Amino acid sequence: MSIPAGPEKEGRFTLSYTEKLFDFIESSPTACHTVETLREILLGAGFTELYEQQPWELEPGNGYFTARSMTSLIAFRYPKKGFHAFSIVAPHGDAPCFKIKESPEIRVDGRYTKLNTEVYGGMQLGLWTDRPLSAAGRLLVRTERGVRAVLCDLKRDLFLIPGLAIHMNREVNSGVKLDPQKDTLPLLGGEEADFLRLAAESAGVRKEDVLSYDLYAYNRARGTVFGEKEEFIAAPKLDDLECAFSAVTAFLKAENPENVTVCAVFDNEEIGSMTRQGADSSFLSDVLARVCHASGLSEEEKLRAVAGSFLLSADNAHAVHPNYADKSDPTNRCYLNGGVAVKHSTRYATDAVTAAVFQRICEKAEVPTQTYFNRSDLPGGSTLGNLSNTHVSLPTVDIGLPQLSMHSPYETAGRLDVEYMVRAMSAFYSSVISCDRNNFFEIC
Ligand code: CO
Numbered sequence: 001m002s003i004p005a006g007p008e009k010e011g012r013f014t015l016s017y018t019e020k021l022f023d024f025i026e027s028s029p030t031a032c033h034t035v036e037t038l039r040e041i042l043l044g045a046g047f048t049e050l051y052e053q054q055p056w057e058l059e060p061g062n063g064y065f066t067a068r069s070m071t072s073l074i075a076f077r078y079p080k081k082g083f084h085a086f087s088i089v090a091p092h093g094d095a096p097c098f099k100i101k102e103s104p105e106i107r108v109d110g111r112y113t114k115l116n117t118e119v120y121g122g123m124q125l126g127l128w129t130d131r132p133l134s135a136a137g138r139l140l141v142r143t144e145r146g147v148r149a150v151l152c153d154l155k156r157d158l159f160l161i162p163g164l165a166i167h168m169n170r171e172v173n174s175g176v177k178l179d180p181q182k183d184t185l186p187l188l189g190g191e192e193a194d195f196l197r198l199a200a201e202s203a204g205v206r207k208e209d210v211l212s213y214d215l216y217a218y219n220r221a222r223g224t225v226f227g228e229k230e231e232f233i234a235a236p237k238l239d240d241l242e243c244a245f246s247a248v249t250a251f252l253k254a255e256n257p258e259n260v261t262v263c264a265v266f267d268n269e270e271i272g273s274m275t276r277q278g279a280d281s282s283f284l285s286d287v288l289a290r291v292c293h294a295s296g297l298s299e300e301e302k303l304r305a306v307a308g309s310f311l312l313s314a315d316n317a318h319a320v321h322p323n324y325a326d327k328s329d330p331t332n333r334c335y336l337n338g339g340v341a342v343k344h345s346t347r348y349a350t351d352a353v354t355a356a357v358f359q360r361i362c363e364k365a366e367v368p369t370q371t372y373f374n375r376s377d378l379p380g381g382s383t384l385g386n387l388s389n390t391h392v393s394l395p396t397v398d399i400g401l402p403q404l405s406m407h408s409p410y411e412t413a414g415r416l417d418v419e420y421m422v423r424a425m426s427a428f429y430s431s432v433i434s435c436d437r438n439n440f441f442e443i444c
Contacts, residue, residue: 097218117186139199
């Protein structure tokens with residue numbers, strides 16, 4: 001063990017999650033693949049897949065999951081006997097990237113083919129240049145009887161967005177404005193290059209049968225460990241696959257004697273969540289309603305279960321940046337390897353009550369927490385907790401792991417924090433939080 005565990009004693013945590021996290025990220029290049037990765041993990045753990053279009057019959061003591069639109073997934077453990085409430089953790093499975101448009105080939109001088117792309121989410125455009133990229137997503141393929149979706153991952157260094165030489169742009173180090181329709185189109189090949197043919201071949205289907213697709217560029221680089229004491233990690237999509245990985249790991253580890261535990265991984269957080277499968281949809285409330293229905297709960301019992309539930313909205317937070325320490329709030333500063341961040345902002349769902357309950361759970365589990373606020377003159381991003389609350393309103397706290405360079409294709413975080421998060425979420429999942437009167441919570 002080469003990393004002294006911060007405020008904890010050396011050897012306290014097994015740092016076995018690092019490579020597993022990198023594997024998880026590598027097998028989840030798009031939200032579709034995140035769901036596929038989760039599906040494999042859950043099926044391997046004995047869970048049963050349910051379909052929203054079909055009736056649900058739930059056996060006591062079993063685990064289930066359902067996906068919506070192939071890109072969001074909700075898993076839950078159905079208790080052995082009656083339940084009182086839901087213990088929910090909700091991260092997101094999408095990340096900012098380039099989406100490859102249809103008919104993407106643009107020929108240049110009869111010598112090059114580049115791809116027409118658009119931006120998905122709040123990208124740092126300039127950081128995507130000069131690194132090999134691949135493409136993944138889904139193809140919608142014609143069949144005898146209709147249409148089917150086929151996952152596609154080209155899994156090779158396929159194209160690259162070449163940067164402009166400093167000799168052709170002397171101002172480059174004084175700040176450059178990039179135009180996503182002009183400056184960031186990736187170079188695919190020579191004049192004959194055919195992107196869809198490559199994608200179809202890699203998925204084992206005929207190009208002529210592809211009716212439509214959702215394909216995205218992604219950074220293939222595997223995560224790495226760095227730092228004097230190997231205390232940092234860098235990898236693509238730590239926002240928010242670090243939380244998604246932690247959530248499913250904790251979900252599978254923990255058992256709750258009285259609550260239905262729920263792991264909800266949403267798509268489309270990076271574009272505002274307002275899709276059929278995003279957090280700002282009926283997906284979570286529909287699943288909770290169906291679990292209640294399958295249990296024979298009355299309408300009043302269902303409302304009581306929801307009111308007594310608790311949600312961790314899990315999305316990464318900004319750590320203090322070593323070169324821009326002044327960009328963080330003067331008194332609420334989060335650091336890599338300092339523990340789970342509890343995020344406060346008017347755009348988050350956290351309030352003093354939910355923050356206190358979560359911090360108390362972490363305290364009992366000996367997991368350090370840090371408090372995050374934006375600088376008052378720098379409005380931060382929003383996330384999924386408060387949007388989800390407009391559909392199913394329950395006590396919610398926004399949490400995340402501190403990280404640097406959020407929305408870069410290669411982000412940095414603290415290695416120990418993954419262990420903290422798994423431990424915090426496991427403690428949350430195993431806790432029974434009961435609220436007998438307003439704002440009086442008992443945690444056992
Ligand atoms: Co995020």
